[in-house]
Amino acid sequence: MRNTGTLKVTMPSDREVMMVRVFDAPRTMVFDAFTKCELLKRWFGPRDFSLAVCEGDFRVGGSWRFVLRGPDGSDMGMRGVIREMVRPERLVHLETFDDYPGESLVTTELVERAGKTTVTVTVQYESKQVRDAVVEHGMEHGAAETYDKLAEFLASAASPTTTGA
Numbered sequence: 001m002r003n004t005g006t007l008k009v010t011m012p013s014d015r016e017v018m019m020v021r022v023f024d025a026p027r028t029m030v031f032d033a034f035t036k037c038e039l040l041k042r043w044f045g046p047r048d049f050s051l052a053v054c055e056g057d058f059r060v061g062g063s064w065r066f067v068l069r070g071p072d073g074s075d076m077g078m079r080g081v082i083r084e085m086v087r088p089e090r091l092v093h094l095e096t097f098d099d100y101p102g103e104s105l106v107t108t109e110l111v112e113r114a115g116k117t118t119v120t121v122t123v124q125y126e127s128k129q130v131r132d133a134v135v136e137h138g139m140e141h142g143a144a145e146t147y148d149k150l151a152e153f154l155a156s157a158a159s160p161t162t163t164g165a
Contacts, residue, residue, distance in 0.1 A: 006151070007144040014128040017135065019121045021147045025154040027112040030119060031088035033150060033157075034108065043153035044068075046145040053077075060085050064093070080106075095123075100134065102126040119147075 008020040023030050033039045037054035044051045048071040056064035065079045077098035083105075084092035091108040105124045110117050125131040 007140070007147050009140045009143070011131070011135075012122070015125050015131055017123045017125075017131060017139065019123075019140075019143055019147075021119050021151075023117045023119060023151055023154055024115070025117055025158060026115060027110040027117040028088045029154060029157065030110055030117045030150075031091070033154065034091060035085075035087075039153070039157075040066075043149040044146060045149070046142040047149065058082060058085070100130075102130045104130075 006021060010018045010020075012018050033043065035056075035058040037056055040054050040056075041051045044054075044066065045068045049068045051066060052069040052075065053065060053067035055066075056062065058064065060082055062082045063079065064082070065077070067075050067077045069075055078095060079098075080093045080095040082091070082093045084090060089110055093106050094103055095106050096103045102125060104126070107122045107124075109120045109122075111120075112118075123131075125134065
């Protein structure tokens with residue numbers, strides 16, 4: 001699946017990728033979805049991928065570890081350290097992938113207007129070469145699918161549940 005246009009992706013500098021997506025949910029709900037493993041397991045990763053491992057100490061100085069499992073059973077691991085966390089406005093963390101070189105700095109900003117939250121994620125890579133390699137290997141499409149899954153999760157989480165009669 002390709003980016004359907006719901007995720008705007010730009011490259012504001014030689015080392016950065018910026019992704020912007022609007023979600024129909026309050027930012028506290030979106031922020032929680034980014035920082036609670038029980039919620040991350042419900043949406044994080046492209047279509048047909050599952051979050052097989054989610055471990056996190058989501059506070060400044062805390063670390064996290066994720067392992068995405070693909071439809072063929074292969075794993076992709078990543079880890080990082082939280083540098084800044086201003087709930088529910090901003091999250092800054094370092095990120096490294098098990099199978100990709102280098103470390104990136106990821107800044108996530110959430111702005112709410114009229115019950116909708118605009119999420120802006122800026123990823124700064126160590127070099128233009130690393131950024132270009134990540135983009136070439138499908139980052140935009142994987143991110144677009146991931147954020148589509150987040151939008152679906154947020155819509156289902158916001159829906160009233162029935163308890164049955």
